[in-house]
Amino acid sequence: MGTESAPLQTRNSLVEAAIHLFGHRGFGQTSTRELAARAGTNIASIAYHFGGKAGLHAASAREVAARIGAVLGSPENISPTNPTEAAAQLEAMLRRFVAFLVAAPEAPDIAAFMLRELTDPGEVADLIYAEFLEPRHRMLCQLWGVATGRSPESEEVKLAVFAMLGQVLYFRIGQPYVLRRIGWAGIGPDEAGRIADLLSANLHAMIERHRT
Amino acid sequence: MGTESAPLQTRNSLVEAAIHLFGHRGFGQTSTRELAARAGTNIASIAYHFGGKAGLHAASAREVAARIGAVLGSPENISPTNPTEAAAQLEAMLRRFVAFLVAAPEAPDIAAFMLRELTDPGEVADLIYAEFLEPRHRMLCQLWGVATGRSPESEEVKLAVFAMLGQVLYFRIGQPYVLRRIGWAGIGPDEAGRIADLLSANLHAMIERHRT
DNA sequence: TGATTTCAATCAAACGATTGATTAACCTGT
């Protein structure tokens, strides 16, 4: 039935193992033997399918970018007409982003991998910026500009959008510390909802403040 | 004159090299030979002074925590009397934090190291949380509580403080991307001031919004 | 004081273990 062909199975297992291990332990601290063991295959498979450890890393980065892109939606379909609607669209995207980044079951691996790429000056960082971060940030600036009545490409708007994204990201980066400080056992849809509520309130407060 | 004794000199050189290399390349990707070379000493010095690579890592973490603590001030000396003053103290701490984290000349190494610790589930993470993050977060919650008239240890206040910190942190984590997107060549006192202005505005907007 | 001992500190060299990569033999389905 739906079982994949054997070679594809091995490939996907390796990519999945790589996203997890590279994301949580880092590229340098992850050995090819660990990768093969977690994928349930042989070390040599890495060289056979990806040319080597670096090739597997690049393939994993591509896979991660694709999955996040699927969650956030394509950057084109926005139609901001008036400030109120633009603010509503911003809130909707914010909530979608929070739900994925903070509570989605597959998010820990994906987010950890992405953060590792953002932090490390890797070769894939350029690709992530050009193909993913920049267009999406530009779209958010567009919405922010309409919502506040300011120029979408002004320095002020760009900084404000970065600040908003920073709020969300920290609840992923510092999640262990957040849990510990608040006393939560974990972050489910429930806790994620309350985080989203808070950040949405902040969003509207910031928009009002920046409105001329 | 003010020259340090030889053994202390070696110790400090190793810690300095470790903060830089561990922060920028990661623990696993940094070899003891690199560390010794950058410190201008012998490999064996690491084992002699710190018991090993892990010991040097722990010592560096302690040093980093101490330096950041010196910048943020001790968590005790706060005296929030009325909401307005509490908000003013929050803004002052925010600006001090931004100035250090974003533009201070020694900040890149320190910040990179700290971020690495936050991301990696290392052994020193517990120490960082208990001795540094928790007390300071508690102090900020105290101020936030007075400023907004809410209970300082409520879930809502804790989350709000985390969100505020997240804003600042991103301008360090994503600094390369911020520079690229806005078109800055770097972040000097000038650019840091404009970031601080924006985040201060956000701070007051959030406080007003959360005030009962 | 002058000779001797002691000890922390640093060094070059080498250790065993592990790394990523490679090889050649071996399946497995057609």
Added chain:
DNA sequence: ACAGGTTAATCAATCGTTTGATTGAAATCA
């Protein structure tokens, strides 16, 4: 039989650590 995958075995290189020798400045003798 044969091509596409997989395997165990092995490679040189590098890893963190350890070793034994050497240094120079205190400490302890005479």
